[in-house]
Structures are given as structure tokens and as C-alpha cells.
Amino acid sequence: MKRNYYLLTIICFLFLAACDKKKDRVFDESPTVRLNQAVANAQNILRSKPNGWIFQYFPGANAPYGGVNLFVNFTSATDVNIQADYSTGNVTSSYKVYPGAGPILTFDTYNSVLDYFALPGALINNLGPSDTGLGGDIEFLVVKANADSVILKGRKRNTTLVMVPVPGNAASVPALIASYRASFNRFYFANSFRFVTPTKTTAVSWGVYNGLTAGSNNYSFRPTDTGIDGFKEYTVDGITFKQLTFKAATATYPNGYYANADESLKLVIL
Amino acid sequence: MKFNKIYLFLLAVTLVINGCKKEKLDPNSVFVDSTIEKNALDNYIYNNLVLDYNIDVLYKYVDKESDQNYNLVPANYDSSIRMTKLLKYLGFEPYDAVTGGKSFIKGYFPKLINYIGEAAYRNNGTRILGTAEGARKITLYEVNRLNATSGVNANFLTDSYFHTIHHEFQHILNQTTDFPSSFRTISGTSYVDDVWVTAWANDGAAIAAGFISPYASSSDKEDFAELYSFYVTLSATQWDARLNATGSTAAGRTIINNKLILVKNYMLTVWNIDMDVLRANIQARIADLPNFNQTSL
Numbered sequence: 001m002k003r004n005y006y007l008l009t010i011i012c013f014l015f016l017a018a019c020d021k022k023k024d025r026v027f028d029e030s031p032t033v034r035l036n037q038a039v040a041n042a043q044n045i046l047r048s049k050p051n052g053w054i055f056q057y058f059p060g061a062n063a064p065y066g067g068v069n070l071f072v073n074f075t076s077a078t079d080v081n082i083q084a085d086y087s088t089g090n091v092t093s094s095y096k097v098y099p100g101a102g103p104i105l106t107f108d109t110y111n112s113v114l115d116y117f118a119l120p121g122a123l124i125n126n127l128g129p130s131d132t133g134l135g136g137d138i139e140f141l142v143v144k145a146n147a148d149s150v151i152l153k154g155r156k157r158n159t160t161l162v163m164v165p166v167p168g169n170a171a172s173v174p175a176l177i178a179s180y181r182a183s184f185n186r187f188y189f190a191n192s193f194r195f196v197t198p199t200k201t202t203a204v205s206w207g208v209y210n211g212l213t214a215g216s217n218n219y220s221f222r223p224t225d226t227g228i229d230g231f232k233e234y235t236v237d238g239i240t241f242k243q244l245t246f247k248a249a250t251a252t253y254p255n256g257y258y259a260n261a262d263e264s265l266k267l268v269i270l
Numbered sequence: 271m272k273f274n275k276i277y278l279f280l281l282a283v284t285l286v287i288n289g290c291k292k293e294k295l296d297p298n299s300v301f302v303d304s305t306i307e308k309n310a311l312d313n314y315i316y317n318n319l320v321l322d323y324n325i326d327v328l329y330k331y332v333d334k335e336s337d338q339n340y341n342l343v344p345a346n347y348d349s350s351i352r353m354t355k356l357l358k359y360l361g362f363e364p365y366d367a368v369t370g371g372k373s374f375i376k377g378y379f380p381k382l383i384n385y386i387g388e389a390a391y392r393n394n395g396t397r398i399l400g401t402a403e404g405a406r407k408i409t410l411y412e413v414n415r416l417n418a419t420s421g422v423n424a425n426f427l428t429d430s431y432f433h434t435i436h437h438e439f440q441h442i443l444n445q446t447t448d449f450p451s452s453f454r455t456i457s458g459t460s461y462v463d464d465v466w467v468t469a470w471a472n473d474g475a476a477i478a479a480g481f482i483s484p485y486a487s488s489s490d491k492e493d494f495a496e497l498y499s500f501y502v503t504l505s506a507t508q509w510d511a512r513l514n515a516t517g518s519t520a521a522g523r524t525i526i527n528n529k530l531i532l533v534k535n536y537m538l539t540v541w542n543i544d545m546d547v548l549r550a551n552i553q554a555r556i557a558d559l560p561n562f563n564q565t566s567l
Binding site for chain 2: 005008076077078093094096106107108109110111115118119120121122123129130131132133135138139155156
């Protein structure tokens with residue numbers, strides 16, 4: 001039995017050694033303090049742009065429809081003004097940044113410009129399913145926020161979206177929004193399109209909302225002031241592209257076209 | 271002795287281990303709530319609903335308080351003001367007047383009211399207009415439909431919001447003190463459970479079977495709440511019109527009236543509320559709706 005006491009003694013020493021709780025913290029501050037700092041930082045960044053942000057908004061999971069630009073201006077600690085290229089609405093509602101899995105940006109009272117995409121399909125002429133509609137998010141996890149861009153992730157659809165500052169000054173903003181609206185209308189009112197590459201021509205038709213389809217491929221574009229910008233990089237006939245620039249009408253293309261830098265790929269307006 | 275020593279040893283070890291806890295508790299909580307500027311509606315809700323009735327209103331969308339199964343949009347600010355003012359005027363104050371104080375609503379009404387802008391749509395196109403969770407929360411949908419025109423439309427207000435509010439409130443009163451079991455025996459085996467959706471061709475068919483509405487036929491609890499809610503929210507004329515809807519029968523009306531006697535008796539004996547006095551108060555307020563200011567805070 002004596003040996004067992006020795007064993008016990010040894011185990012006790014092991015316990016004593018295991019007791020040492022002093023470990024270096026990976027971060028100096030507690031998680032809550034850091035989360036609150038992240039929330040405060042996100043709020044400060046959002047409010048730091050007097051012209052507001054261009055919210056490159058693609059509704060639905062992985063952008064099954066087309067995208068739009070929302071001109072979002074956080075005018076006070078609670079108020080946000082939203083305009084858009086797809087409508088002439090100019091609506092002020094409220095927002096909040098609160099702590100969750102990170103800073104969460106929520107547009108928490110109704111704003112018809114943003115919430116159009118979150119309405120059930122039954123209320124927007126059955127665009128998309130009658131319950132989910134276009135699947136737009138109204139709450140976003142702030143993945144990254146700095147002066148150049150804010151990266152958001154929709155909480156329901158998990159789509160990663162980007163906000164960039166509105167360029168220019170307060171006086172030039174209305175003209176910028178007008179040019180975005182003109183670009184949106186040019187894209188949206190086209191009857192159909194055609195991809196033209198040196199080797200092939202592919203017919204492109206409208207999908208739901210302003211999404212495009214060609215055979216089994218779907219393309220989601222957001223009209224910009226210079227042309228259109230893809231939700232991601234697309235490849236057509238081996239040519240990879242994301243941004244296309246609008247080119248004015250020519251004799252061959254009387255409605256104009258969108259093209260990549262070397263014009264090896266054209267999206268022709270029909 | 272051998273075991274005693276072992277125990278002694280273990281005790282000593284435990285003491286040593288416990289002695290290791292050197293960290294003091296931080297007096298400050300690690301959860302720090304952020305502060306949000308209060309606007310006029312926030313102040314109105316705090317001063318008129320939280321302080322008076324211990325009831326809070328969530329007019330701003332709160333994700334975790336909302337049904338995750340649906341695509342919901344927030345209520346807008348102007349409609350929320352109307353809803354909140356009407357809630358107090360048509361929902362709470364009639365009870366205050368009848369019971370002689372605010373303690374009745376404060377004691378029994380659900381503590382949280384959640385506003386949602388539009389209805390919760392299912393994928394088959396049907397929609398939800400109001401829900402209650404336990405005795406704690408009532409969610410009102412389609413708040414954005416409330417505007418200057420619909421705000422003075424008594425039928426719209428009753429159908430969209432106040433029928434649900436009185437109905438759910440009755441459930442909570444029943445959970446506090448159950449209604450007499452004799453009520454259950456009147457329609458006994460006629461309750462159809464979930465088939466209520468398809469069981470009746472129209473309201474008149476439900477009346478003929480002794481139910482004030484198709485939904486009332488789902489269970490005795492719903493029957494009781496529906497009878498109560500329809501009776502206090504409808505005028506005498508509307509109530510009679512409902513009972514005499516196309517397809518209704520005198521036999522059905524008799525069953526309903528027999529049940530209504532028990533509902534009235536329950537409200538009077540258990541809660542000291544005369545449903546006719548309550549109904550008269552609500553009707554007087556409805557008649558005065560055009561003079562009620564729904565927008566000033």
C-alpha cells in the first residue's frame with residue numbers, strides 16, 4: 001500500500017502543475033471589447049463618407065439575378081438615405097450596427113429602395129418565388145471595413161457584396177447617379193444580347209429580373225457608369241472577363257455594345 | 271486508518287487545488303450594450319407603453335425576434351407610429367376603462383409586440399397576418415399597409431390587427447384561469463382540427479355548424495377566443511350580419527349563442543369584465559377614429 005501513497009503524491013504534483021492558469025492572451029483585450037471596437041470602427045467608417053457609398057448589390061444566393069447600384073448615405077448615427085440606379089426613389093430610413101458574429105449592419109425600418117429586393121415574390125409581380133422573391137438581404141455581416149471599401153456578407157443568402165465610396169464631391173453626386181441611371185436603363189431596356197468572339201456568336205436572353213442566360217449559363221451583371229460589371233469572372237469561348245465597357249453604336253452594331261479591353265469579346269445589344 | 275489517511279490526503283489536495291484560483295472577478299460585465307439615440311417614437315413607447323403597461327414594442331426589425339422561416343421586411347417608421355398609437359387607443363385603453371386601471375393590461379398582456387412590414391408569405395402564396403408565442407410576444411404583420419386612409423377604416427383595423435390582438439389576449443387569460451369545461455361539451459365532437467381550412471365552403475357553413483368562423487372549428491380553445499374576439503370587435507349590427515351570413519342556420523346560431531353565454535359569464539366572473547360594456551367602449555372609440563390623432567407623438 002505504501003507505494004500507492006507515492007503514486008497519489010505524484011498525481012497531486014501533476015494536479016498542482018496543471019493548475020497554472022497564467023497563459024499569454026493572444027489578444028490584449030477581451031473578446032467583447034474587441035467586438036465593440038469592431039462595431040464602433042464599422043460605424044465610423046460607414047459614416048465617414050459625406051457622399052455615401054455605392055453598394056454593389058446582387059440579390060439572392062450567389063447572384064441568380066442581375067445586380068443594381070444602391071447609393072447609400074449614412075447621414076447620422078441612426079439615419080440612412082438610399083437612392084438607386086433602378087428606380088428614382090430617394091428614401092430615408094434607419095440603420096444600426098450591432099455586435100453578432102462580428103459587426104452586423106441592419107437596415108431596420110422599411111426602405112422601399114432597398115427592401116424591394118427583400119419583399120415576397122407575391123408582392124413584386126411574382127419576380128422570383130412567391131415567398132422569397134428576389135432574395136435580397138437586409139442584414140449584413142461587416143467582413144471588412146476601411147476607407148476604400150466595405151465588404152459585407154448577406155446574413156440569409158451568404159452573398160459577399162462590396163460598397164465603395166461615391167467619388168467626387170457633393171455637387172457632382174446627382175450627375176453621377178443620373179449617369180448610373182442612364183446606364184441601367186440602356187442595359188435593362190435592351191431586347192436581348194449576343195456574345196461575339198473571334199470564333200463564335202452566342203445568343204443571350206433575359207433571365208429573371210436583369211439576369212442574363214445563354215444556354216445553361218447564367219450571367220449576373222451590374223450596370224456601371226462606364227458599362228457593366230460581372231458578379232464574378234465569367235468565361236465565354238475561352239475569354240475571361242468581369243468588366244465590360246460600353247461602346248457607342250457603329251454601322252455593324254447599331255444599338256452599341258459592351259466590350260472587354262482588347263474588344264476580343266463583345267456583348268452586343270439587340 | 272488506511273482509508274482515513276487517503277481521505278485526508280485527498281482533502282489536502284482539493285484544498286491546494288482550490289487555493290490555486292487567484293484570479294479576481296472583474297466587477298464589469300464583459301457584455302457591453304451599445305447605446306442608440308432615442309427618437310420621438312422610442313420616447314413615446316417608453317413613456318406610454320413601457321412605463322404604464324410594462325409592454326415593449328419592437329418597431330425596428332430585430333432578426334432574432336422575427337420568424338426565420340420567412341422573408342420578412344421591416345415596418346416603416348410612419349406606419350409604426352400609427353400602429354403604436356392605435357394599439358394604445360383601441361387595444362389597451364378600452365380595458366383600462368372597463369377595469370378601472372392599467373393594472374389589468376400590465377398584468378396579463380404579452381410583454382413584447384413585434385411589428386413586421388408585410389405578411390409572412392408561404393411558398394404556396396398564402397400568408398400569415400399575426401402570431402402569438404406563449405404568453406410573451408405578439409407579432410403583427412402588414413404594418414406597412416397602415417396609412418392615412420386605412421388608419422380610419424375600422425373594418426381594416428379590426429381584420430388586420432385588432433381581431434388578432436383580442437384573440438391572442440383571450441388565450442393568455444385562458445392560460446391564467448381556464449374557461450369552464452362545460453364549454454367544451456357544447457360542440458364536443460364537432461371540432462375538426464387542422465381540416466378547418468377546407469371544412470367549410472364559407473363563413474355561413476361554419477355558422478350553421480355552430481362556429482363563429484372556420485378557424486373557431488379547429489379546437490375549443492380557438493372557438494372560445496374567436497367568439498370573444500369577434501364579439502368585442504364587431505358592432506351589434508356587424509355581429510348579427512355575421513350570424514346571418516349566407517348558408518347559416520337558426521340551429522347554428524343557437525349553438526353559438528349558447529357558447530357566447532359561457533364566454534360572457536367567464537369574462538364577468540373570472541375577470542370582472544362585462545363584454546357588452548367593453549364592446550360599447552371599443553365601438554365608441556371606433557366611431558371617434560376620425561378625430562383621433564394617429565400621427566402626433
